[in-house]
Amino acid sequence: MTQPINTPxxxxxxxxxxxxxxxxxxxxxxxxxxxxxxxxxxxxxxxxRDLFAYFEQGLTDAALPPVAATPGRxxxxxxxxxxxxxxxxxxxxxxxxxxxHARMERWMxxxxxxxxxxxxxxxxxxxxxRPYIEQSLASARQLRHEARAIEQAxxxxxxxxxxxxxxxxxxxxxxxxxxxxxxxP
Amino acid sequence: MKRxxxxxxxxxxxxxxxxxxxxxxxxxxxxxxxxxxxxTYTSTLVRDPKTRRVRTxxxxxxxxxxxxxxxxxKEAFREETxxxxxxxxxxxxxxxxxxxxxxxxxxxxxxxxxxxxxGAAEVTIxxxxx
Numbered sequence: 001m002t003q004p005i006n007t008p009x010x011x012x013x014x015x016x017x018x019x020x021x022x023x024x025x026x027x028x029x030x031x032x033x034x035x036x037x038x039x040x041x042x043x044x045x046x047x048x049r050d051l052f053a054y055f056e057q058g059l060t061d062a063a064l065p066p067v068a069a070t071p072g073r074x075x076x077x078x079x080x081x082x083x084x085x086x087x088x089x090x091x092x093x094x095x096x097x098x099x100x101h102a103r104m105e106r107w108m109x110x111x112x113x114x115x116x117x118x119x120x121x122x123x124x125x126x127x128x129x130r131p132y133i134e135q136s137l138a139s140a141r142q143l144r145h146e147a148r149a150i151e152q153a154x155x156x157x158x159x160x161x162x163x164x165x166x167x168x169x170x171x172x173x174x175x176x177x178x179x180x181x182x183x184x185p
Numbered sequence: 186m187k188r189x190x191x192x193x194x195x196x197x198x199x200x201x202x203x204x205x206x207x208x209x210x211x212x213x214x215x216x217x218x219x220x221x222x223x224x225t226y227t228s229t230l231v232r233d234p235k236t237r238r239v240r241t242x243x244x245x246x247x248x249x250x251x252x253x254x255x256x257x258x259k260e261a262f263r264e265e266t267x268x269x270x271x272x273x274x275x276x277x278x279x280x281x282x283x284x285x286x287x288x289x290x291x292x293x294x295x296x297x298x299x300x301x302x303x304g305a306a307e308v309t310i311x312x313x314x315x
Contacts, residue, residue: 106234113230113239117219129227136229136243140311147286147295150273 007035012045020083022076029055047090054086055079158182208268208287211296214261215246215308224248244310252304259283262298291315 007015015032018024024032036045036052108126116123116132123129162182166175219226224246231241248254262283266272274283279302287294294312 109234109237110232111230112232112237115228117224117226119222119225120220132227133229136227136245137231139245139309140229140241140243143295143297143309143311146284146297147271150271150284150286154271154273 007031009042016048020080020087022080047094048087051083051086051090055083208265208285208294208296210264211258211261211285211308211310214257215244215310218248218254218257219246221248221254223251223254238314240314242310242312242314244312245308247307248305250304251306255300255304255306258298258306258308259300262296265296 012032012035015024015028019029019032033052033056035041036049037056041049111126111129111133114126114129114133116129126133159182162179165178165182169175169178215226218224226247227243227245229243230239231243232239259281262285265285268287269285270288271286272284274281276282281298281300283298285296287296292312292314294310297309298306299308300306
């Protein structure tokens with residue numbers, strides 16, 4: 001008789017590999033099902049709990065004639081394909097969650113210390129601040145753009161002034177002085 | 186000799202203080218107004234996520250229909266114009282706008298004030314730390 005509570009993690013890994021290869025015996029599969037049913041399942045295996053519950057249901061449900069009538073090899077192949085698909089979905093979900101978490105973490109680190117005061121009430125929670133931070137960044141982009149435009153306009157004005165002041169001036173020393181005065185600060 | 190040295194030191198420290206105080210008047214007014222009921226204020230720090238060093242600070246203050254506050258802000262901007270690297274202003278359809286830029290070894294800042302005829306005012310400040 002199996003003792004799922006005492007199944008060491010190494011054995012669980014080995015059994016899972018054999019299971020997904022379709023090489024496990026009925027006794028081994030029962031051991032796996034029992035293991036994944038335990039309430040204190042380690043966090044690393046939680047993603048597989050529903051998957052094994054699904055297989056266990058399929059195996060014990062004798063009222064399903066098509067499954068009972070399926071030849072052994074076809075049944076194993078079908079089960080393997082389902083397992084691969086389920087693992088792929090679980091991995092994708094885990095990956096997407098991890099990616100989202102990392103992205104949020106990076107965002108929090110980038111804007112840490114930001115705050116908003118709205119009619120005397122201070123907001124410091126970065127999740128609540130997100131729309132305001134985005135709006136501030138848009139304003140900053142706009143303001144930098146305006147500052148560049150002002151700089152360019154003033155440079156053009158200085159250039160025009162230099163042109164008009166030096167027009168007709170033959171003395172090179174006077175030209176140099178005018179150009180120096182009209183040069184950019 | 187000691188006297189001259191003391192005067193030189195005082196002069197140097199005054200120059201340094203003046204440099205550090207550039208645009209401080211506006212910052213002080215913005216800080217004070219941010220706490221009043223008629224204002225909304227957002228301070229955004231943009232950090233380098235790896236080093237946590239602050240790279241950019243964006244501050245936005247808006248006050249609604251309070252002509253006196255708009256006047257206070259205008260006055261602060263006017264006083265800082267002489268310290269600015271660049272300054273420009275315009276009056277268009279009842280809205281007064283002024284831009285000031287400051288630049289020193291450690292930072293580059295752009296300040297914009299916008300005061301509407303209704304008295305609503307808005308200040309946007311972007312400080313880029315070098």
